[in-house]
Amino acid sequence: MGKSLLKLFIFSVLPFSVICYAVFLTGKKTDDFYKRFISPQQNSLILGSSRAAGMNPAILDSILNRKFPEVKLYNYAFTWAHSPYGPKYLESIKKKVYTNSRNGIFIVTVEPTALMVEKNKPDSPEYYIENDKSVAKTSTVSSNPNLEYLFESYDYPITKELNKKLFPPKNQMAEVEILENGKYDVKVLKDFTKEQKLEINRTKMIQFREKVKGLKVSVNRINYLSSTIDFLKKHGKVIMVRLPINKVPYSIEDKYYSDFDNTMIKLSQEKEIQYINFNEFNNNYKTSDEVHLIPESMNRLSQELGKILIEY
Incomplete structure (x- = not known):
């Protein structure tokens, strides 16, 4: 009997305990989006793409x-x-906002690709690129632990964080994690040479041009952005922001969506909210890859945006 209980412990209880601890570690520190879906409902949000994630x-x-x-x-x-911006992101946002929130602040960052769809497909939600990704697939956005996310959208072994704790990775270029406030945090450990960065970014801009070239303006996405703003206005103040990027990607965006800023200005006027395009300001914000601000520049932009919002 004693041996049977010992075997039961070894082959069932012990593995289950390891899995539970692995899930606990994943909820504490991960470079995956998991922490975004276990945090509580919020009264104020920063929304948009990876350009705003930092x-x-x-x-x-x-x-x-x-x-x-x-x-x-x-x-x-x-x-x-x-x-x-589309039905899936709006649905997720509605679940993430605390129902009784009335005095929140919502920073809605916009960029052309967030309001475009594939050129060779209909402008209909059933064809949207986000449909098979975690934001669309995760119906519960404030559950800890979030088993739905772990089973449906977590792309790594459940013991990934435990493995990293037991066997720290070597020769890492950077440490990445999602902080408790949702911020995508990057600490650079080893950097490329100036020449390597120039070549990497040149290649990325070729890829970026091809990506945008294959897209078209989406009337439906603009309408969903409008609906997102309507929803958020019920819960507080809303501001639309276009984050600064370098000249090359900005010119690419302008070529394939030349009316973007006029469209955003018109929408902001209709909704009676403020729209700020940081690309129109004289600044020396620096990017890591032409479109994502380095942490120091993002921190400075956060300060500038805070000053604007305090007067809003």
Whole structure:
């Protein structure tokens, strides 16, 4: 009997305990989106693509709380493929916002690709690129642990974080994790040479041009952005922001969606909200890959945006 119980413990209880601990570690530190789907409902959000994922809620809160003490921003921006404006992102946003929130702040970042669809497909939600990704597939966005996400969208072994703890990776280029406030945090450990960066970014811009070239403006996505703003306005103040990028990708976006800013200005006027295009300001924001701000520049932009919002 004793041996049977020991075997039961070894072959069932012990593995189950290891899995539970692995899930616990995943919820504590991961470079995956998992933490975004186990955090509680929020009263204020940063929305958009990976360009906004590094925006710093802590810096914004430190400024905004002087005037808006209830505001606690949470970064709920994913990637252009996971969270372009459409029915799936809107559905997820509605679940993430605390139902009784009325005095929140919502930073809605916009860019052309978030309002475009594949050129060779109909502009209909059933064909949208995000449909098979985690934002669309995860119906519960504030459950800890979130088994639905782990089974449906987690692309790694469940013991990934446990393995990293037991066997720390060697020669890492960077450490990446999602912070408690949703911020996508990157710490560079080893960097490329200047020449290597130039070549990598040149290749990325060729790929970026091909990507945008294969897209078309989506009337439906613009309508869903409009509906997203309508929903958020019920819960607080909304501001639309176009984040700064370098000249090459900006010119590519302008070529394939030349009317983008006029469309955003018109929409902001209709919704009676503010629209800010940081590309129109004289600045020396620096990017890591032409379109994503380095942490120091994103922190400075977060400060500037906080000052604008405090007067909004």
